[in-house]
Amino acid sequence: MIMQINTATLSEFNKGYEMAFKVVFDDFYKPLLYFVTKLVSDRQEAEDITLETFQKLFARHQDFTSGATIRSFLFTTARNHCLNVIKATRIHQHHLRNQPQSEIDTAEAEAAERQLEAQLISYLHNAIEKLPSRCREVFRLLFIEQLKPVDVAQRLxxxxxxxxxxxxxxxxxxxxxxxxxxxxxxLAGYLFSVFLSEIYYVLLHNMD
Structure with missing residues (x-):
């Protein structure tokens, strides 16, 4: 079940309580990992980035005033980490293969496009998080976990x-x-990941 970061949980999180950390981790881990895997292709690297992002969050546990600020920090930090990894990988490949400038320019353009995609995915996650509880649960199960309606009905x-x-x-x-x-x-018109195309098809067409 998707949980909300209520006032009591946030207060305990700010104080550094382990159980509050677990609530935040359980609430955001799957969507954040999904987000990261759309930016870096290696699954293990995506998991490492996601866990490191949570470590940075927990190190600053006293700084957050709401669930929204926690979510914003997680997605922004993860996005920046991913873009740094992409850039470092491109530079390394350039040194190994002595890429011409045209290939470097192409790589930078690809990184910029991924940044736009990251912003778009982050926006979508924020919008989904603001849905009423039951709507959010159904939407996540249908379009993120990709369950069939009958399976969603059984789950809930x-x-x-x-x-x-x-x-x-x-x-x-x-x-x-x-x-x-x-x-x-x-932005959506230029980005065609499976996640985005499915979500935006739903937004643009009245699917029953």
Whole structure:
């Protein structure tokens, strides 16, 4: 179940309580790892970056004032780490193969595109986190874990009609959120990862 960082949990997190750390870790680990794996191709490296990001978060546990600031720190820190890894890899490859400047320029353009994709994915995760609890659970299970509606119904102990109803509500709310930021839709037109294309297809088309 997707948990929310409530006031009590946040207070305990700020004080450095281990159980509060576990709540935050359990809440954000899977979406953050998914986010990182879209930027770096190596699964082990993605896991290492994700864990290191949490270590940085926990080291600054007293600095956060809400679940939103925790989420923002995690995704921003992970994104920057990924981009540094991509840049370092490109530089290393250049030294090994003595790449011409044109290839370096292409690599930098690819890194810039990945940064845009990172921003877009981060925006999507933020928008999804703001959905009502049941909508968020249904949406995550359908589009992130890619379960079938009948499996979602069994997982949440609700009927299939309720799954479709919550899905429709989530789509409407996300579409409204995206319409308030047209620049997001412009970015989406250039980025075609499986995650983004599926989510944006849902936002652009009224799927029942």
């Amino acid at each position: 102990n609700i009927n299939v009609d309720n799954v479709y109803s919550q899905k429709k509500r989530a789509v409407e709310l996300l579409r409204t959120a995206v319409n308030e930021h047209p620049e997001v839709m412009v």
